[in-house]
Structures are given as structure tokens and as C-alpha cells.
Amino acid sequence: MSPTPHFRTLALIIASALFMEQLDGTILATALPSMAQTFGVSPLMMSVALTSYMLSLAVFIPASGTVADRYGARRVFCAAIAVFTFGSILCAQATTLPFLVGARLIQGMGGAMMVPVGRLVLLRAVSKQDLVSAMSWLLVPAMIGPVLGPPLGGLIVQVLSWQWIFYVNLPIGLIGFVLAARMVPDVRGEVRHRFDMLGFFLSGLGLACLVFGLELASRGIGGLGVSAGLLGGGALAMVAYVMHARRIEHPILDISLLRFDTFRLSMIAGSLTRISAGALPFLLPLMMQLGFGMSAAKSGLITFISAAGAVLMKTTAKPFLRRFGFRNVLVWNGIFSTLMITACAAFRPGWSLTAIYLVLGVGGFFQSLQFTAYNTIAYAELPSEALSAATSFYTTFQQLMLSLGICVAAGVLHASVQLHGREHAVPGDFSVAFLVITAISILSVPVSARLAANAGMEMSGHRARPPRVR
Numbered sequence: 001m002s003p004t005p006h007f008r009t010l011a012l013i014i015a016s017a018l019f020m021e022q023l024d025g026t027i028l029a030t031a032l033p034s035m036a037q038t039f040g041v042s043p044l045m046m047s048v049a050l051t052s053y054m055l056s057l058a059v060f061i062p063a064s065g066t067v068a069d070r071y072g073a074r075r076v077f078c079a080a081i082a083v084f085t086f087g088s089i090l091c092a093q094a095t096t097l098p099f100l101v102g103a104r105l106i107q108g109m110g111g112a113m114m115v116p117v118g119r120l121v122l123l124r125a126v127s128k129q130d131l132v133s134a135m136s137w138l139l140v141p142a143m144i145g146p147v148l149g150p151p152l153g154g155l156i157v158q159v160l161s162w163q164w165i166f167y168v169n170l171p172i173g174l175i176g177f178v179l180a181a182r183m184v185p186d187v188r189g190e191v192r193h194r195f196d197m198l199g200f201f202l203s204g205l206g207l208a209c210l211v212f213g214l215e216l217a218s219r220g221i222g223g224l225g226v227s228a229g230l231l232g233g234g235a236l237a238m239v240a241y242v243m244h245a246r247r248i249e250h251p252i253l254d255i256s257l258l259r260f261d262t263f264r265l266s267m268i269a270g271s272l273t274r275i276s277a278g279a280l281p282f283l284l285p286l287m288m289q290l291g292f293g294m295s296a297a298k299s300g301l302i303t304f305i306s307a308a309g310a311v312l313m314k315t316t317a318k319p320f321l322r323r324f325g326f327r328n329v330l331v332w333n334g335i336f337s338t339l340m341i342t343a344c345a346a347f348r349p350g351w352s353l354t355a356i357y358l359v360l361g362v363g364g365f366f367q368s369l370q371f372t373a374y375n376t377i378a379y380a381e382l383p384s385e386a387l388s389a390a391t392s393f394y395t396t397f398q399q400l401m402l403s404l405g406i407c408v409a410a411g412v413l414h415a416s417v418q419l420h421g422r423e424h425a426v427p428g429d430f431s432v433a434f435l436v437i438t439a440i441s442i443l444s445v446p447v448s449a450r451l452a453a454n455a456g457m458e459m460s461g462h463r464a465r466p467p468r469v470r
Contacts, residue, residue, distance in 0.1 A: 010121070010122065010183065010184065010185075011122060013176065013179045013180055013183055013184060014077075014118035014119075014121060014122065014180075014184070015118075016172060016175065016176040016179070017077070017080070017081050017084075017114040017115075017118060017176050017180075018114065018115055018118065019172070020081075020084065020169050020172045020173060020176065021084065021111045021114060021115065023152075023168070023169075023172075024088065024107070024165075024166075024168075024169055027152055027153035027156070027165045027168070028049065028050065028153065028165060031153050031156070031157050031162040031165050034157050034161075034162045035049070035100070035162050038095075038162070039094075039095075039096060039097045039100070041097055049097075049100055049101065049104055050215075052101045052104040052105055052108070053104045053105070053107060053108045053111070054108070054211050054212075054215070054399075054403050055105070055108065055208045055211060055212055056104070056105045056106075056107070056108020056109055056111070056112060057108050057111055057112045057399050058204065058207035058208050058210075058211045058396070058399065058400065059108075059112070059204035059207065059208050060108065060109050060112035060113065060204070061112040061115075061116060061392060061395055061396045061399060062199075062200065062203045062204070062207075062252045062253050062392050062393075062396050063112075063195075063200055063252060063392070064076075064112060064113050064116040064117050064120075064391070064392050064395070065116065065117075065120065065387075065388030065389050065390075065391050065392035066195055066196070066252060066388065066389075066392070067113065067117075068113075068116075068117045068120055068388055069388045070195075073117050073120055073121045073124070073184070073185075074121075074180065074181070074184045074185065076113055076117050077113070077114065077117045077118055077121065077180055077184055078177055078180050078181050078184075079110075079113070080110045080111070080112075080113035080114040080117060081110065081114060081173050081176050081177045081180060082110070082173070082177060083106065083107075083109055083110030083113075084107055084110030084111055084114060084169070084173065085110070085169055085170060085173030085174070085177070086106065086110075087103050087104070087105075087106035087107030087108075087109070087110055088107060088166040088167070088169035088170065088173070089166065089167075089170065090102075090103035090106060091103040091104060091107065091166040092163040092164075092166035092167050093163075115395055116391045116392055116394075116395035117391075119375075119391050119395065120387060120388055120391045121184055121185065123379055123387050123391065124185075124384070124387060152168075153165055156168070194250070195252075196248065196250065196251050196252040198244060199241060199244055199245060199248070199251045199252040199253065200252050202237050202238075202240050202241035202244060203237075203238070203241050203252060203253050203396075205233075205234075205237045206234045206235070206236075206237030206238035206240075206241055207234070207238075207396070207400065208234070209230045209231070209233045209234030209237060210230075210231060210234035210235070210238070210400070211400065211403055212230055213227050213228075213229075213230030213231035213233075213234055214227075214231070214403070214404060214407040215403075215407060216230065217231070217407070217411065241253070242255060250389075252392070253389075253392065253393050253396060254386070254389040254390075254393060255393075257382070257386060257389060257390055257393055260381045260382060261381065261450075261451070261452070261455070262377050262378060262379075262380045262381045262451065262455050263378050263379070263381065263382060263390060263394075265447055265448065265450055265451055266374050266375075266377050266378035266394075267378065267393075267394060267397060268444075268447050269330065269334075269374065269444035269445075269447040269448045270371070270374035270375075270378070270398070270401075270444070271397055271398075271400075271401040272401075272440060272441055272443050272444040272447070273334065273338075273370060273371070273374070273441050273444045274371075274398060274401035274402050274405060275401060275404060275405040275408060275437055275440045275441055276338070276341050276405060276437045276438060276440070276441040277367065277371070277402060277405060278401065278402035278403060278404065278405025278406050278409075279405040279406060279408060279409035279433070279437045280306075280341065280344075280367075280405075280437075282405075282406045282409050282410070283344075283409050283413075283430060283433055283434065283437075284344065284360075286413075286425070286430070287344075287347065287427065287430040288302060290424060290425050291349075291425060291426060291427040291429075291430055292349045292427070293349070302353065302356060302357070302360070305356075305357045305360045305361045305364065306360040306361065306363060306364030306367075316369075317368075317369055317372045317373070320333075320369060321373060325453065325454070325455070325457070326373055326376075326377045326380075326451060326455050327448065327449070327451040327452070327453055327455055329369065329370075329373050330370065330373050330374070330377075330444075330448035330451065331445055331448050331449050333366055333369055333370055333373075334370060334441075334442075334444055334445045334448055335442070335445055336366055337363060337366040337367045337369075337370050338438050338441050338442045338445075339438075340359060340362055340363030340366060340367070341363060341367075341434065341437070341438050341441070342434065342435065342438045343359045343363070344359065344360075344363075344434050345430070345431040345432075345434035345435050345438075346431070347359075347427070347430075348427055349427070377451070377455060378390070378394055380455060380458070405437065408436065408437060408440070409433045409436075409437055412432060412433040412436045412437075413425055413429055413430065413432075413433045416428075416429040416432045416433070417429050
């Protein structure tokens with residue numbers, strides 16, 4: 001095995017898998033009508049292609065840390081890329097909707113391992129003083145994928161066919177697999193624990209019911225009784241899981257990690273903020289296309305500017321955190337980045353492109369800074385033996401909140417349209433959705449304010465000023 005590469009190189013290798021997953025999730029949405037014609041079903045039925053993937057993530061992410069410790073992070077990461085790529089090929093070969101759903105479930109199994117195991121590699125292979133920079137490089141593809149997806153998906157469907165939206169993953173997956181096999185270190189936990197099979201079943205059942213129930217409720221599918229039954233069943237399963245987790249030493253989702261202040265506060269505040277992060281890539285393209293009458297390609301070229309802000313952030317996150325510290329950045333930057341999302345509620349067809357570019361570009365910069373800080377400070381106090389459990393826990397709730405953001409945005413949008421008796425959404429309906437998600441996100445600020453002034457100083461290099469003696 002060759003020596004561990006530079007942290008930037010390692011982060012970009014892992015980021016290639018993250019980019020593939022994020023691109024796949026957003027590129028698919030634009031192809032659903034064309035796929036519905038192929039399968040002979042209504043476009044509304046095609047939502048199951050999205051929810052089946054989310055269900056698979058919810059079920060298998062909790063197992064990622066334990067599996068990586070048992071078999072080695074490099075082996076599991078490479079296998080995850082291979083499974084995701086293989087699932088993509090199966091999706092492209094689908095001739096019926098049930099076949100597609102099965103292929104998406106296989107894709108989800110690979111995706112569930114790629115992100116948390118990749119993050120675990122960084123946490124164990126990169127020194128704490130370089131972790132902020134490494135996380136910055138890792139997160140850039142996560143923001144580029146969602147804004148590239150809609151225009152690229154529209155172009156592929158128009159010029160080629162919907163099957164090619166899945167074949168796009170093939171070269172990315174092959175390159176990522178080769179680089180990972182050669183350069184990703186084979187880190188693993190020093191102590192192996194017995195796999196928590198009961199916990200895996202209860203958490204998977206609970207999270208799957210919650211995700212599926214929220215998805216159905218937000219789209220008004222299946223009736224109130226079905227959604228309420230799924231949500232209630234999911235809640236009961238999660239309560240049963242918590243009771244189970246308190247009785248064993250090494251549960252699959254270790255709730256005892258919440259005793260660490262930085263992990264607990266980062267997870268709570270980050271979850272609130274990720275409501276808007278999940279909703280933004282969903283709302284912006286729809287607003288540009290349905291509200292402003294733009295094509296998918298044109299709207300994608302506009303929303304892409306937020307990714308440019310995220311790319312710029314990667315070189316400045318560490319100086320920001322060194323100068324101001326994690327708490328100040330998360331509080332004040334949290335306020336400012338939320339205000340920039342709120343400004344999207346004021347977008348109208350008469351706005352100049354320069355003004356829209358400015359809002360999205362500056363917003364993308366500070367939103368990316370916020371998530372870099374959250375994803376780093378969460379691990380500041382954790383011992384090395386807790387890292388695998390922490391990545392599984394953190395990534396599970398990260399995915400759940402991103403999915404919840406889409407559901408909240410879709411639900412508010414649908415409710416606003418119905419309340420006003422309209423058949424289609426107008427810019428005012430999108431404004432309501434933006435205001436609701438930012439009202440949720442701003443709740444993260446008082447949570448972040450509870451961090452200690454010197455929290456994560458080993459990572460940021462910031463030294464809090466001692467109080468003045470009078």
C-alpha cells in the first residue's frame with residue numbers, strides 16, 4: 001500500500017463518490033416524465049423511484065460504521081462505489097417500474113456506505129489541524145451536484161434518452177473505484193464489536209417508515225390515514241430502538257454520543273439548518289421553470305452560481321474559523337446565510353440576473369462555510385474509538401433532515417397552491433415555501449450559541465480571548 005496521500009487529494013477522491021451520488025439524485029427528477037412514458041405509468045407514480053432510494057439509505061446508513069470497522073474502510077468504500085455503479089447500470093436497463101425500484105434499492109445500498117465511510121476515512125487519516133480544509137474540499141461536490149443535475153438531466157433526455165442519466169455514473173464510478181483502491185488508506189477500528197442485528201432492524205424500520213410517510217404526506221399521495229400510519233409506526237419503532245439501545249453496550253446508532261457537547265449541538269443545529277439545504281436545490285429550479293417560465297437548461301445556468309460560491313469557500317473556511325472560532329462563525333454566519341436564503345423569497349421575473357447571481361453566489365459561499373463548520377466541530381471531542389459510530393449516527397440524521405427539507409418544501413408549496421385555488425404554482429407560492437424553511441433554519445442559531453467559546457480550537461487554531469478582569 002502506498003503512503004497516505006495529501007489530505008486534499010484524499011478528500012477529492014472521496015468527494016468523487018459524493019458527487020456521483022448527489023448528481024444522480026437531482027438529475028433523475030428531470031427525466032421522470034420521459035421514464036413514465038416508457039413504463040406506461042403516470043408521472044405521479046414515478047415518485048417511487050425517488051423514495052425507494054431514500055428508503056434504502058435510511059435502512060443501511062446506520063450499519064456503515066460497524067461494517068467499515070469489521071472489513072476495513074478502503075474495502076467497504078470501494079465495494080460501495082461498485083454497488084452504486086452496478087445499481088446505476090441496472091436502472092438504465094429497467095423496462096418496468098418494479099425493476100427500476102429494485103435497482104434503486106441496490107443503488108441506495110451503495111450510497112448508504114459511500115458517504116459515511118468516506119467521511120470516516122478523512123477523520124482517521126487527516127490530522128485535526130487539516131480537517132477543516134479537508135472537509136471544505138469534500139463538501140464542494142455535494143453543492144455542485146444538485147445544481148448541475150437539472151440542466152444536465154434535461155439536456156441528456158432531450159439529446160439522448162433517459163437511460164443515459166444512469167450511464168453517466170459509469171465513468172465516474174470506475175475512476176473513483178481505481179483511485180480509491182490505490183490511494184484510500186485501509187483504516188479500521190481497533191476493536192470489533194458484535195453486529196447489533198435487532199437494532200439494525202428497529203432503526204431501519206423506523207427510519208424507512210418516517211421517510212416514506214413524510215414523502216407521501218408532502219405529495220398528498222395515499223391519503224391521510226396511510227401517511228399517519230407510517231409516521232406513527234416509524235415513531236413507535238424508533239422509541240423501541242431507543243429502549244433497546246440503552247440496554248446494550250454497542251448499539252448500531254449509539255445515542256450515548258450525545259453526551260459530547262460539540263457532537264450533540266452540531267447535530268441539533270446542523271439538522272435544523274439542513275432543512276433549508278435539502279429544500280433549496282428542490283425549490284430554486286422549480287421556481288425558475290414553473291414560476292418564471294424558464295427552460296431547465298437556463299434555470300440550471302442561473303442556480304449554478306451558488307456552486308461557484310461554494311468552490312470559493314474551500315480556500316477561506318480555515319482563515320474564517322481561525323480568526324473567529326467555531327461558535328462565532330456558526331452563530332453570525334448562520335444568521336447571514338439564512339438571510340440570503342430568505343432573499344430568494346423575493347425573487348421575481350423582473351429581477352435582474354446580476355442581483356440573482358449576487359444573492360445565490362454570496363449565499364452559496366456562506367452556506368458552504370456553515371456546513372464545513374458543522375461537519376468538523378461535531379468530531380472535536382470524540383475519541384478515536386467512537387468515530388465509526390459517530391459517522392453512522394451523524395450521516396443518518398443528516399440524510400433524514402435533507403429528505404425532510406424536500407418534504408417540507410413540497411408540502412408547503414402544495415398547501416399554498418391548494419389554499420389559493422390555483423392549478424399551478426406561482427412565484428408567491430415559492431416565497432411562502434422559502435420563508436417557512438428559513439424560519440426553521442434560524443432556530444439553529446441559539447443552539448449554536450451554546451457552544452463553548454474555545455470549542456474546536458485544536459481544529460481551527462482559534463484562541464478565545466480570556467474575560468477582562470475588573
